[in-house]
Amino acid sequence: DTGVSQDPRHKITKRGQNVTFRCDPISEHNRLYWYRQTLGQGPEFLTYFQNEAQLEKSRLLSDRFSAERPKGSFSTLEIQRTEQGDSAMYLCASRSQGGGETQYFGPGTRLLVL
Amino acid sequence: LAKTTQPISMDSYEGQEVNITCSHNNIATNDYITWYQQFPSQGPRFIIQGYKTKVTNEVASLFIPADRKSSTLSLPRVSLSDTAVYYCLVGDIGNNDMRFGAGTRLTVKP
Numbered sequence: 105d106t107g108v109s110q111d112p113r114h115k116i117t118k119r120g121q122n123v124t125f126r127c128d129p130i131s132e133h134n135r136l137y138w139y140r141q142t143l144g145q146g147p148e149f150l151t152y153f154q155n156e157a158q159l160e161k162s163r164l165l166s167d168r169f170s171a172e173r174p175k176g177s178f179s180t181l182e183i184q185r186t187e188q189g190d191s192a193m194y195l196c197a198s199r200s201q202g203g204g205e206t207q208y209f210g211p212g213t214r215l216l217v218l
Numbered sequence: 219l220a221k222t223t224q225p226i227s228m229d230s231y232e233g234q235e236v237n238i239t240c241s242h243n244n245i246a247t248n249d250y251i252t253w254y255q256q257f258p259s260q261g262p263r264f265i266i267q268g269y270k271t272k273v274t275n276e277v278a279s280l281f282i283p284a285d286r287k288s289s290t291l292s293l294p295r296v297s298l299s300d301t302a303v304y305y306c307l308v309g310d311i312g313n314n315d316m317r318f319g320a321g322t323r324l325t326v327k328p
Binding site for chain 1 (some may be wrong): 252260262303316317319
C-alpha cells in the first residue's frame with residue numbers, strides 16, 4: 105500500500121457526461137501528478153501540481169480536462185463532455201520535495217465511456 | 219528526455235534469475251535510471267533507481283555499465299507473483315514529466 109488513494113476505482117458513464125475523479129496523496133508529499141494509461145501502454149503524463157499550483161500540463165490535456173488542487177492536499181480531475189476515447193485508467197501519483205525521491209502511484213480510476 | 223528501448227515480453231520459470239535490459243543511448247549527464255513494476259489494475263510501483271555501477275535493494279539489482287547507455291534490472295529467483303510489466307525510465311531526478319514506454323511484460327511460469 106503506497107498511501108495514495110483514488111476514488112472512485114471504477115466509473116462507467118455515457119458519452120457526453122461529465123466525470124470527476126479524486127486523488128488523495130501521501131500526506132507529506134507536496135507534489136501531485138496525474139497520468140492516463142490505455143490498454144497495453146505505459147502511463148502518459150497529464151499534469152503536475154506543486155502544492156496548489158498547477159505547474160505543468162501535457163498537450164494531452166485538452167480543454168475538456170481540468171485539474172485542481174485547491175488546498176494543496178487532495179486533487180480532482182474533471183473530464184467534461186466525455187468521449188469514448190477518454191476510456192482509460194487515470195492514475196495519480198505523489199512525491200515529496202527534494203532530490204532522490206520517486207513518485208508513488210495510487211491504484212487508479214478506470215473510466216469506461218459508453 | 220532520453221528514449222528507452224526494452225523487450226516487449228519475456229518468459230521465465232519460477233526460481234530463475236531474470237535480467238531485463240533497457241537501452242538508453244541518449245542518456246544525459248544528469249539522468250537517473252528508474253524501474254517500475256505494474257500489476258494489472260494497479261498503479262506502477264517503484265522498484266529501484268540508480269545512476270551508475272550497481273545498486274541493490276531487497277527486491278532487485280540494477281547494473282549500469284560505465285557508458286550508461288544501457289541498464290539491466292535483475293530479479294533473483296522469480297516467483298509467479300513477479301508476473302507483471304516492468305518499465306525502465308530515464309530522466310533527471312527533478313524531472314516531473316516521466317515518460318513511460320510500453321514496458322516489458324514478464325510472465326513467470328510454474
